[in-house]
Amino acid sequence: MTRTSHDLHFNRRALLAGLGATLVAPTALFAQVPTNPDVVVIGAGAAGLAATRSLMGAGHSVALIEGSGRIGGRAYTETSTFGVPYDVGAHWLHNDSSNPFNRYGRDNRFTIYEARDEYRVFDGSTEVSESDQNALWRTWDSMYDAIGTAADRGQDISVAKATERVTGPWAATAGFGIGPWAMAKDLDGFSTTDWWNTPDGDDWFCEEGFGALLAHWAQGIPVSLDTKATKVDWSGDGVSVETTKGTIQAKAVVVTVSTGVLAAGDIDFVPALPADKVESFSAISMGTYDHIALQFSHDIFDMGKDGYLMFKIGDDGKGFGVLSNAGGHGIAYCDVGGSWADELERQPIEARVDYALSTLRNMLGSDIDSSFVKGTATSWGQNPWTLGSYASAEPGAYRMRGTLRQSIGDRIFFAGEACHRSLWSTVAGAHLSGQDVARDVADEI
Numbered sequence: 001m002t003r004t005s006h007d008l009h010f011n012r013r014a015l016l017a018g019l020g021a022t023l024v025a026p027t028a029l030f031a032q033v034p035t036n037p038d039v040v041v042i043g044a045g046a047a048g049l050a051a052t053r054s055l056m057g058a059g060h061s062v063a064l065i066e067g068s069g070r071i072g073g074r075a076y077t078e079t080s081t082f083g084v085p086y087d088v089g090a091h092w093l094h095n096d097s098s099n100p101f102n103r104y105g106r107d108n109r110f111t112i113y114e115a116r117d118e119y120r121v122f123d124g125s126t127e128v129s130e131s132d133q134n135a136l137w138r139t140w141d142s143m144y145d146a147i148g149t150a151a152d153r154g155q156d157i158s159v160a161k162a163t164e165r166v167t168g169p170w171a172a173t174a175g176f177g178i179g180p181w182a183m184a185k186d187l188d189g190f191s192t193t194d195w196w197n198t199p200d201g202d203d204w205f206c207e208e209g210f211g212a213l214l215a216h217w218a219q220g221i222p223v224s225l226d227t228k229a230t231k232v233d234w235s236g237d238g239v240s241v242e243t244t245k246g247t248i249q250a251k252a253v254v255v256t257v258s259t260g261v262l263a264a265g266d267i268d269f270v271p272a273l274p275a276d277k278v279e280s281f282s283a284i285s286m287g288t289y290d291h292i293a294l295q296f297s298h299d300i301f302d303m304g305k306d307g308y309l310m311f312k313i314g315d316d317g318k319g320f321g322v323l324s325n326a327g328g329h330g331i332a333y334c335d336v337g338g339s340w341a342d343e344l345e346r347q348p349i350e351a352r353v354d355y356a357l358s359t360l361r362n363m364l365g366s367d368i369d370s371s372f373v374k375g376t377a378t379s380w381g382q383n384p385w386t387l388g389s390y391a392s393a394e395p396g397a398y399r400m401r402g403t404l405r406q407s408i409g410d411r412i413f414f415a416g417e418a419c420h421r422s423l424w425s426t427v428a429g430a431h432l433s434g435q436d437v438a439r440d441v442a443d444e445i
């Protein structure tokens with residue numbers, strides 16, 4: 001099996017700050033929220049933006065409302081923290097061939113390039129030789145095989161259960177790579193079948209930031225920011241969407257908020273949605289994946305841009321994987337996931353930065369301190385607009401993906417990363433699901 005960065009990061013499956021900032025072209029802001037459009041789209045992430053553009057392109061009037069003060073949702077690049085592009089959410093352009101942003105970026109003079117496949121691996125403070133890394137990769141392959149075997153047999157069980165016979169000194173590290181680092185969950189929190197039903201493909205990067213790329217694509221789409229949907233009343237004809245800026249009447253609504261937000265009941269549906277629909281919100285549950293981003297003045301990892309660093313993880317599963325010197329901008333994404341990420345979110349950002357820096361110091365030596373500029377960390381699990389990072393099916397719950405996608409009463413439609421048939425948990429999947437739902441809506445109204 002050829003090992004690619006995709007395998008490792010996501011499974012089987014220089015620009016200066018000023019330029020990065022100018023690439024983030026503004027969307028058009030509504031002076032007032034439209035009160036009587038054909039369709040209300042809730043959420044201006046990748047899915048809501050795509051749904052809006054497709055519906056408008058088909059001649060429908062749309063009110064796109066966004067609760068927070070910006071577009072992009074979980075795909076957002078900012079330059080203010082480090083003075084260079086920093087992807088606060090999505091960074092990898094997964095699944096090259098089916099990722100529409102790959103082509104879009106190249107056509108629009110973004111710097112789009114393929115992810116390299118270079119790793120440094122440590123066991124404590126000792127670097128593991130390249131040949132000894134094979135023990136890790138073999139363990140990884142054994143886990144893949146075990147998950148695939150279970151899925152092929154139709155066993156929708158937890159990945160922890162499917163891989164329990166894979167043991168050895170690198171099992172916890174491989175498990176970290178397949179679970180927290182890729183799926184934002186511990187191995188007992190997601191389904192073999194779900195994991196197996198997403199396609200393979202190589203990873204690419206956008207040097208200016210994935211969020212900047214999405215924002216560029218979205219320029220000109222009209223949106224009402226700071227407009228939170230609180231209630232969807234579908235008791236009469238059409239829908240009535242209550243927001244923090246007034247009520248909007250429409251023929252249909254497209255809901256693109258995360259399953260975390262849906263499961264928390266942040267939007268009140270009246271009458272209540274069917275029980276299986278409500279169940280699907282928590283069955284396709286959110287995992288937590290966070291960046292602890294450290295900026296260094298030079299390449300302390302000595303791998304050029306975009307190398308990967310891993311270290312042996314103990315049975316407690318606590319650790320992180322590193323994308324070093326991302327885009328050549330000097331930022332290391334030290335990424336945590338699953339229950340360890342949840343635990344870290346309860347600590348102050350400074351403590352998380354210290355944790356990542358001291359772990360790296362143990363491997364790379366105290367010289368790194370003189371190159372350290374600053375650090376920050378995300379808290380996507382606590383972010384009220386997402387309540388998690390991305391979703392996957394709980395063990396045994398793969399069938400609930402279909403339920404999540406279903407429309408209700410021919411006027412409440414659902415889109416977003418979790419609704420895509422195969423590219424779930426990605427920006428591309430969210431975007432394509434927005435386009436798909438627009439076709440469904442147009443057929444009904």
Ligand SMILES: Cc1cc2nc3c(=O)[nH]c(=O)nc-3n(C[C@H](O)[C@H](O)[C@H](O)COP(=O)(O)OP(=O)(O)OC[C@H]3O[C@@H](n4cnc5c(N)ncnc54)[C@H](O)[C@@H]3O)c2cc1C
Binds near residue numbers: 047075256267380
């Ligand atoms: C740290 C992190 C790393 C990731 N890495 C990658 C990666 O490398 N590659 C990749 O492809 N994907 C990655 N992902 C996943 C990817 O970012 C998401 O799958 C995708 O951006 C989701 O888009 P969406 O439109 O479905 O949802 P969102 O982006 O969540 O959009 C939904 C919008 O709804 C808004 N909203 C919520 N509630 C309300 C309300 N009541 N009223 C109005 N608006 C509301 C939110 O503010 C948000 O803007 C990552 C995610 C995270 C968090």
